Amino acid sequence: xxxxxxFLGIVFFFALPDVTLHGNHNxxxxxxxxxxxxxxAAIGNKGKGIRxxxxxxxxxxxxxxxxxxxxxxxKSMYGDSILSLCNEIFRFYNISDASLLLEDSGALExxxxxxxxxxxxxxxxxxxxxxxxxxxQNKYQTARDRDRFSRLxxxxxxxxxxxxxxxxxxxxxxxxxxDAVAVSKKAEARFLVRNALRSLDFYGAERMVRINQxxxxxxxxxxxxxxxxxxxLVPKCESAEQLKLVxxxxxxxxxxxxxxxxxxLMPIIESALGVLKALEIASSPNVVAVAIxxxxxxxxxxxxRTNEGNESFFARSMVVNACKxxxxxxxxxxxxxxxxxxxxxxxVLRSKALGFDGMGCIHPRQxxxxxxxxxxxxxxxxxxxKIVNAFIxxxxxxxxxxxxxxxxxxxxxxxRAQHTxxxxxxxxxxxxxxxxxxxxx
Amino acid sequence: MSKYxxxxxxxxxxxVPQIINGKEAVPYLGVGxxxxxxxxxxxxxxxxxxxxxxxxxxxxxxxxxxxxxGLKNGxxxxxxxxxxxxxxxxxxVFDAAAELGIKxxxxxxxxxxxxxxxxxxxxxxxxxxxxxxxxxxxxxxxTTEGGMQGMGILRSHGGRYQAIQDGDLHVDIAxxxxxxxxxxGNATGDRGPAACGLLGFALADSQYADKxxxxxxxxxxxxxxxxxxxxxxxxxxxxxxxxxxPEKIVSGTTEITKSPDRLLLAELTAQFCDETGIVRDGxxxxxxxxxxxxxxxIYFAEMLRKRGMKARFARGxxxxxLVKMLEExxxxxxxxxxxxxxxxVRSMRENAGHLNTSPFTSYNYHGKGxxxxxxxxxxxGATEVDINFNANVVTHSDGYLLHGIGGWMNCLFxxxxxxxxxxxxxxxxxxxxxxxxxxxPGELIDxxxxxxxxxxNPLRTDLIDxxxxxSLPIRSIHQLKEEAERICGKPSLPVLSDExxxxxxxxxxxxxxxxxxxxx
Numbered sequence: 001x002x003x004x005x006x007f008l009g010i011v012f013f014f015a016l017p018d019v020t021l022h023g024n025h026n027x028x029x030x031x032x033x034x035x036x037x038x039x040x041a042a043i044g045n046k047g048k049g050i051r052x053x054x055x056x057x058x059x060x061x062x063x064x065x066x067x068x069x070x071x072x073x074x075k076s077m078y079g080d081s082i083l084s085l086c087n088e089i090f091r092f093y094n095i096s097d098a099s100l101l102l103e104d105s106g107a108l109e110x111x112x113x114x115x116x117x118x119x120x121x122x123x124x125x126x127x128x129x130x131x132x133x134x135x136x137q138n139k140y141q142t143a144r145d146r147d148r149f150s151r152l153x154x155x156x157x158x159x160x161x162x163x164x165x166x167x168x169x170x171x172x173x174x175x176x177x178x179d180a181v182a183v184s185k186k187a188e189a190r191f192l193v194r195n196a197l198r199s200l201d202f203y204g205a206e207r208m209v210r211i212n213q214x215x216x217x218x219x220x221x222x223x224x225x226x227x228x229x230x231x232x233l234v235p236k237c238e239s240a241e242q243l244k245l246v247x248x249x250x251x252x253x254x255x256x257x258x259x260x261x262x263x264x265l266m267p268i269i270e271s272a273l274g275v276l277k278a279l280e281i282a283s284s285p286n287v288v289a290v291a292i293x294x295x296x297x298x299x300x301x302x303x304x305r306t307n308e309g310n311e312s313f314f315a316r317s318m319v320v321n322a323c324k325x326x327x328x329x330x331x332x333x334x335x336x337x338x339x340x341x342x343x344x345x346x347x348v349l350r351s352k353a354l355g356f357d358g359m360g361c362i363h364p365r366q367x368x369x370x371x372x373x374x375x376x377x378x379x380x381x382x383x384x385x386k387i388v389n390a391f392i393x394x395x396x397x398x399x400x401x402x403x404x405x406x407x408x409x410x411x412x413x414x415x416r417a418q419h420t421x422x423x424x425x426x427x428x429x430x431x432x433x434x435x436x437x438x439x440x441x
Numbered sequence: 442m443s444k445y446x447x448x449x450x451x452x453x454x455x456x457v458p459q460i461i462n463g464k465e466a467v468p469y470l471g472v473g474x475x476x477x478x479x480x481x482x483x484x485x486x487x488x489x490x491x492x493x494x495x496x497x498x499x500x501x502x503x504x505x506x507x508x509x510x511g512l513k514n515g516x517x518x519x520x521x522x523x524x525x526x527x528x529x530x531x532x533x534v535f536d537a538a539a540e541l542g543i544k545x546x547x548x549x550x551x552x553x554x555x556x557x558x559x560x561x562x563x564x565x566x567x568x569x570x571x572x573x574x575x576x577x578x579x580x581x582x583x584t585t586e587g588g589m590q591g592m593g594i595l596r597s598h599g600g601r602y603q604a605i606q607d608g609d610l611h612v613d614i615a616x617x618x619x620x621x622x623x624x625x626g627n628a629t630g631d632r633g634p635a636a637c638g639l640l641g642f643a644l645a646d647s648q649y650a651d652k653x654x655x656x657x658x659x660x661x662x663x664x665x666x667x668x669x670x671x672x673x674x675x676x677x678x679x680x681x682x683x684x685x686x687p688e689k690i691v692s693g694t695t696e697i698t699k700s701p702d703r704l705l706l707a708e709l710t711a712q713f714c715d716e717t718g719i720v721r722d723g724x725x726x727x728x729x730x731x732x733x734x735x736x737x738x739i740y741f742a743e744m745l746r747k748r749g750m751k752a753r754f755a756r757g758x759x760x761x762x763l764v765k766m767l768e769e770x771x772x773x774x775x776x777x778x779x780x781x782x783x784x785x786v787r788s789m790r791e792n793a794g795h796l797n798t799s800p801f802t803s804y805n806y807h808g809k810g811x812x813x814x815x816x817x818x819x820x821x822g823a824t825e826v827d828i829n830f831n832a833n834v835v836t837h838s839d840g841y842l843l844h845g846i847g848g849w850m851n852c853l854f855x856x857x858x859x860x861x862x863x864x865x866x867x868x869x870x871x872x873x874x875x876x877x878x879x880x881x882p883g884e885l886i887d888x889x890x891x892x893x894x895x896x897x898n899p900l901r902t903d904l905i906d907x908x909x910x911x912s913l914p915i916r917s918i919h920q921l922k923e924e925a926e927r928i929c930g931k932p933s934l935p936v937l938s939d940e941x942x943x944x945x946x947x948x949x950x951x952x953x954x955x956x957x958x959x960x961x
């Protein structure tokens with residue numbers, strides 16, 4: 001993965017000239033319906049700088065059999081298996097006459113399958129799904145209150161950025177179907193995101209997808225809910241009603257597919273109206289966290305985003321307060337200068353001080369800075385150790401009241417201190433047997 | 442004359458020829474097993490009576506100098522890669538030879554670059570018979586597809602010095618492009634419009650070639666000091682308007698990587714060196730010019746700074762990061778083989794602790810020791826590694842020649858050899874059952890660091906013991922290979938022809954492997 005690719009992702013993220021805006025923030029997406037039959041389908045990416053991807057040009061014919069022209073940088077190693085995969089997919093869709101040009105820059109099978117399926121379904125209108133292997137290690141659930149310090153945005157139509165995302169250990173990986181995907185690529189990105197959810201190892205990160213803005217984004221759910229997405233990000237959220245629609249659609253798919261697992265929601269507030277509706281948004285069912293998106297929010301205010309963040313102080317405080325009132329996590333906006341780690345650090349420290357529980361990131365280099373600075377510091381750990389120790393001693397003595405010195409300690413404080421200890425241990429900032437050391441000092 | 446003859450299987454199990462371009466070649470026998478005999482090669486004795494008393498050896502043109510050197514069919518001409526992809530001299534030498542109607546030359550560059558791809562036309566028309574050096578880019582493609590009349594020979598930097606010194610590679614005419622020179626032929630690389638730092642790769646040629654031509658675009662009055670090439674070895678001096686393109690001379694990868702994957706490799710490698718005790722006061726290291734290697738140097742510098750320690754020496758290629766360490770007192774000496782950026786050039790000019798070295802001092806295996814084996818840790822790259830830790834650095838997995846060997850082979854004698862490499866590049870797994878070409882025997886390669894785990898050569902029980910209980914992701918090389926194949930699929934072996942097109946010579950001049958022609 002190189003920085004340029006990430007940078008391109010950021011450009012998409014913040015500037016989408018093809019998106020039509022109506023009214024305040026109701027984005028209307030012109031996603032081509034799959035049944036819009038064209039003579040030739042062209043799907044995927046190719047050209048200079050494109051890696052781990054492929055581009056298919058497909059024409060379905062009336063006769064002549066299957067013709068496949070493969071141009072691949074890995075032809076000597078995988079040429080036969082690529083042709084075998086393509087023929088298997090053609091058989092799956094009962095296609096016996098077609099001309100396929102596959103230009104491959106080292107795409108994994110899940111990518112080739114997604115691209116070819118997208119092309120076939122665009123031409124035929126088929127709704128059949130060619131599903132790649134569902135890795136057993138991808139079938140985990142996530143807890144409502146798990147750590148969400150960092151969540152890494154990845155453009156949903158850029159496989160090269162997805163493949164190694166998990167090894168950088170973000171708390172969450174977001175496959176983005178919204179702003180990071182050009183409008184003309186949104187339909188094909190759904191297949192790639194679905195296959196990635198099934199066949200790419202997320203290495204334990206929470207599996208997240210940002211759908212398109214409701215109501216258009218509701219159609220994205222069919223591609224992700226059956227494939228163990230842990231959390232759905234709902235962009236440009238301005239009301240509980242939007243989340244109700246999302247929940248209803250998720251429940252419908254879960255019922256159809258026999259899915260029992262929890263699928264969490266993280267609405268993103270990106271407008272003045274959304275900020276004012278923060279409490280009803282945060283209080284909606286299945287919401288575990290609310291994020292704020294400051295690029296759109298400051299644009300809505302008609303102001304400019306700064307590193308100091310004075311222009312968004314009110315909005316961020318509103319979101320934090322609403323989240324704490326609703327008992328969910330507050331997640332800060334991404335920091336967009338991927339070269340300035342010191343400014344990121346200062347932003348994280350301000351976020352933490354305001355009460356945020358995490359923030360988004362757009363480059364893996366940001367993950368460690370975010371984790372290190374959201375993690376409890378030495379003073380917090382020392383205080384937590386004293387509180388938890390006092391609680392354990394009180395429990396051992398059968399005392400109903402926990403006190404530290406002359407101060408009484410309330411149960412929520414003990415709970416928070418225990419959380420701090422657990423966090424410090426899990427992040428390697430404290431030994432698991434800290435109490436022995438504590439008592440022996 | 443056939444390209445090669447008398448195939449045999451060498452000590453590492455590779456089929457190699459024993460006759461290459463009509464000359465006998467010894468198959469690889471194992472590390473340290475080949476014992477050279479006889480005496481070193483010596484050039485003809487010269488006399489001052491044949492050279493101008495005023496020391497002025499300036500000749501009108503490259504063509505005139507070649508004629509004066511007695512250029513004829515079948516000779517070997519050497520050039521050097523101090524100007525890397527900005528070299529303007531190498532191609533002109535063969536333009537002149539072609540104008541003179543000369544055929545069947547051997548080109549012996551210390552390395553070739555993409556800028557030399559125009560020479561393909563001389564390989565096609567028979568001006569050049571074959572290359573002994575490296576065949577990169579378009580030249581590599583041309584060679585691998587069977588275009589070259591003779592058999593290509595690839596050597597390491599140290600192997601090239603060894604071959605010239607031992608007479609295995611006889612250079613008839615050496616053409617040394619120099620950023621600054623005087624009319625006597627004293628030359629240096631550390632100043633002038635095409636400053637490149639040093640001219641170490643031409644040392645053997647100046648000492649052992651029958652005839653030596655220095656080509657410069659910055660002729661200074663005698664004496665040119667410091668002289669890195671002694672004028673006493675030089676026959677003719679040619680002055681051109683321009684010998685190199687400065688922005689392409691320092692075109693190595695000289696910035697630390699911003700790729701998160703490569704940074705992870707660098708971080709894991711640095712942590713490995715820390716936990717195994719390699720990073721300590723007075724240690725020594727060598728890291729190449731790639732972005733990952735540079736980043737590891739940054740991590741080393743941070744560790745040393747925090748602990749108030751310093752390294753005794755670092756082997757270059759130098760760059761601005763290494764220079765910063767020298768100037769900050771984090772390393773006592775840079776023993777430099779080539780400079781990768783202008784900061785390196787400046788430092789070599791100005792800093793007494795920044796020393797220019799040569800393949801003789803650093804790498805020559807047929808000497809009385811060399812610097813490479815004294816380095817505590819070396820960080821190298823590879824295109825492929827196999828489950829026995831054998832590594833490839835010259836061919837792509839599809840069989841195409843891709844890179845030269847450089848100092849890579851020579852560096853394998855360091856006390857700890859680490860290859861930080863991605864588990865797969867795009868869809869190409871780097872760890873294979875068998876590498877396409879063996880350039881380094883696995884017994885000399887200690888550690889493979891990938892983004893998904895670190896494999897330690899089972900021979901290095903000392904390193905394995907030191908990392909017991911470590912949080913580093915230690916895996917077996919088999920586990921890493923399986924992980925790559927789970928993600929990418931199991932790759933097919935490239936289908937190559939039975940015909941050989943190039944030989945890979947080990948540091949002692951024996952043939953460790955041979956490259957087959959690809960089927961187009």
